[in-house]
Amino acid sequence: MKIAIFGGSGFVGKNLIKTLQSKFDIQEISLRNSFWQKTIDKETDIMINLVGKAHDHKGTATEKDYYFANVELARQIVEEFKKSDASLLIHVSSIAALEELGSDKPLEEIDHCRPLSLYGKTKREAEKLLLDEDLPKNKKIIIIRPPMIHGPGDKGNLGLLYKMISKGIPYPLASFENNRSFLSIENFCYYVEEIIKKKSEISSGIYHICDDESVSTKDIIEIIGEVTRKKTVNLSLPKVIVQKMAKIGDYIPFPLNTKRLKKMTSNLLVSNEKIKMSLGVEKLSVSAKDGLIKTIKSFQTK
Template sequence: MTSRRVLVTGATGFVGEAVVLRLLLDQVLTPVAVVRRASCLSGLCPAVMFDLASSNELPEFENIDAVIHAAARVHVMKEAAPDALAAFRKVNVDGTVKLARKAAQSGVRRFIFISSIKVNGEVTLPGHPFKADDIPAPLDAYGISKLEAEEALKSIGKETGMEVVIIRPPLVYGPGVKANFYRMMSVLTRRLPLPMGAINNRRSMVGISNLVDLIVTCVDHVGARNQTFLVSDGRDLSTSELLRCLRETIGGKALLIPFPEVVLRAVLRLCGMHSVIQRVCGSLQVDITATKAALGWSAPYSPEVELKKTALKFLESQQ
């Protein structure tokens, strides 16, 4: 069987690298890694140098069947750019459009765009999870840039016939995860009382192995053509459940105190920590019913399995 080449942008990033490593095990699809600098992928597969932020010289698409576009200017907690929206647009919109137009001109069959659930919004009410066909309601510059990129890609697809697939993941975690998820695991190793033992919110997340499985499924599946998909592990957890699950593997010393949620929210509000209230106490759920129906797909790994792998990698990094 002839192998087909799949170009993966952002191949040094958390999602992109995981996609490349998965494709290296595939007997039909061969990854071509797009990187900004030398990485551990060097020598494992064909690689090209390209920086989405300065996309004057685009990568070549010779014999490329599909593109998985995971490169992006990612959401940051403390924005340093004087005009955050302009900074996100330069990379996430302008760079993506240039890349997609050249891909279409070169005969690429399918373009898979890794977007974000932030296109839908930041919070859901009980019993009202986000759906892929909801009216978009991004609230920050990152989410706005992802929505604008989605809309531009759909237009390019209609103009050129290139198939466009959009995937909007919620929080992605897994071995090697950084940022807030890493800090949360670090806190669990300390002998600190945490007033988060009675939070009854619901959060959709997706383990990196589950996300990659969906992405690879979308490379060829006829049901993915020109569709937008939400993705998750298939079972939502509360903040309290998440912390207990991680602590079980980490052997954490932190004490989870069943502090009344209404009091916790009030304290955080008095301290001016409004964004923390949403991250800790708020709900964000996604409905993946349509994804499962269109692709015959379900997450192959449970949240417990994915969280255990994440925690074990964290422990390894502490040695």
């Protein structure tokens, strides 16, 4: 089986290619090539779109930049998919296309979408574009929505939290209670591989993918303590004070800002029941805790 992967140069793409290349014939397509459409193998069976713009650490990205990366390139890829002999397009979206404020109940695919950021809005725009496609009966589009994906090589908020805790800096947000759904890179790759293997059994549409268990920031602090074998100190600072400190970080370089505070302290629960039922999966092999341990251990080797 031949699989074309678009956007395979990032953290997720490198891990997915490593997982799939021992079982399938993988072709990595670089959209930086002006003639990328002509490089797609004519015998491709499945296309996987990982292309997208998520983080803007420098604060220089425009709405046009987000639209091009998250919507226009998705449109170009689906056009090539429709012209090809490939039977399945797996498009990686984000839970941000549905919800960014947080949710106390597990988010389901039928819930109303309310993205707020340029990232979330353009990811949702791409979803609507793909869902509106009039496909031949022999073709399917599977859209998967992960929450934050982590694993060895991850450069996100988990790394920042690890640096703080491993240096013995007290965790100042213990007054906040939260639970969030995450996705280990191992489970991400497992979901994609199962979709590939059972492509004839799964219908077109949107599917949420995440670990089976949710975890709190306090859980992550404890795991960091276990891995580093260092005693962690939790400070229950008044929430009002923490929120004011975070607002300072919106204007000057500071480890905490309002956006990061929201991610670290709010609930964001996701249901993976639909995808597991469609694939006939009862339980993922990698637990949320085991996945986090692998990620945190990888920080120690840097």
